[in-house]
Amino acid sequence: xxxxxxxxxxxxxxxxxxxxxxxxxxxxxxxxxxxxxxxxxxxxxxxxxxxxxxxxxxxxxxxxxxxxxxxxxxxxxxxxxxxxxxxxxxxxxxxxxxxxxxxxxxxxxxxxxxxxxxxxxxxx
Numbered sequence: 001x002x003x004x005x006x007x008x009x010x011x012x013x014x015x016x017x018x019x020x021x022x023x024x025x026x027x028x029x030x031x032x033x034x035x036x037x038x039x040x041x042x043x044x045x046x047x048x049x050x051x052x053x054x055x056x057x058x059x060x061x062x063x064x065x066x067x068x069x070x071x072x073x074x075x076x077x078x079x080x081x082x083x084x085x086x087x088x089x090x091x092x093x094x095x096x097x098x099x100x101x102x103x104x105x106x107x108x109x110x111x112x113x114x115x116x117x118x119x120x121x122x123x124x
Contacts (some may be wrong), residue, residue, distance in 0.1 A: 002026040002113040004096045009118030012086055016122075020081040022096030022115060033099040034072060034079040037108065038092035038120075048094070049081060050105045059105060064090070086122045093117040 008020040020036070035050035049070040051058045058070055067086075072079040079096060097111035104110040 002032070002098050002100070004098060004113055004115035006094065006096045006115045006118040009094065009120045011121045011123065014086060014088055014122055014124050016086050017082070017084045018086060018120060019083065020094055020096075020118060020120075022079045022081075024077045024079070024096075024098065027100075031100075033103075033105065035097045035099075035105065035111070036070065036079075036081050037095045037097055037111075038090075039095070039117075040089075040092040043092075045095070045108055047106045051079065083120070086120075088122050088124045091120060091122050093119050 003025045004022055006020060006022045012018050031053050033052050036048040037045050038048050039045040047061050048064055049060045049068055051070045051072050055072055060068060067084050069082040095117045096115040098113040099110055100112045
């Protein structure tokens with residue numbers, strides 16, 4: 001079992017920055033793929049970013065590419081999402097995810113574990 005706890009959400013003005021963290025506990029962390037999804041009210045949960053265990057592979061949704069950066073620190077069992085140039089349309093609840101074993105990267109069904117989420121609200 002893997003437990004995930006997100007932090008760092010909040011309210012920010014458009015154009016501002018916010019950093020999210022996700023601390024993992026439980027079984028071995030370093031071999032997992034980790035990522036972030038988000039869900040806005042009335043919308044489906046969508047992929048945001050993913051990083052492999054070494055950090056050598058990252059991928060982003062087109063809507064956040066160039067503005068968001070995902071990173072991880074395996075020694076601290078933590079994955080991060082740095083969000084810059086935030087827009088009102090980035091407002092959503094952000095979920096940290098872990099994939100154990102082989103699989104894809106971009107679907108909700110690719111991930112075994114989910115955090116409870118942290119709210120990000122961007123005001124215009």
